Amino acid sequence: METQIKESLIALLAAIRVSDGQTIADEMLKLDQFLELGRPGLHPQLAHFLENRSYAKALMFLGGETDIPVGACGGRPLKKI
Numbered sequence: 001m002e003t004q005i006k007e008s009l010i011a012l013l014a015a016i017r018v019s020d021g022q023t024i025a026d027e028m029l030k031l032d033q034f035l036e037l038g039r040p041g042l043h044p045q046l047a048h049f050l051e052n053r054s055y056a057k058a059l060m061f062l063g064g065e066t067d068i069p070v071g072a073c074g075g076r077p078l079k080k081i
Contacts, residue, residue: 001038001041005031005046005050005058005062006062008031009031009055009058009059012024012031012055013055015027028053031050031055034050035050043061045061049061057069
């Protein structure tokens with residue numbers, strides 16, 4: 001299911017970049033369904049990102065990133081460059 005979630009996240013973020021409202025709505029619906037159906041088997045952090053619609057962070061998580069920026073809910077502080 002993580003592969004399907006990742007594909008949907010990529011499609012969603014691409015649709016956001018080009019302001020494709022229908023694709024945005026479709027992919028958000030898919031992601032909500034993946035979360036609902038797959039919650040027991042999903043990593044808790046991934047479920048958290050999907051619940052809060054932190055889609056860029058969810059994609060970072062699925063890509064193996066370990067330094068995901070902090071959000072309003074806590075986490076790692078943003079790295080200073």
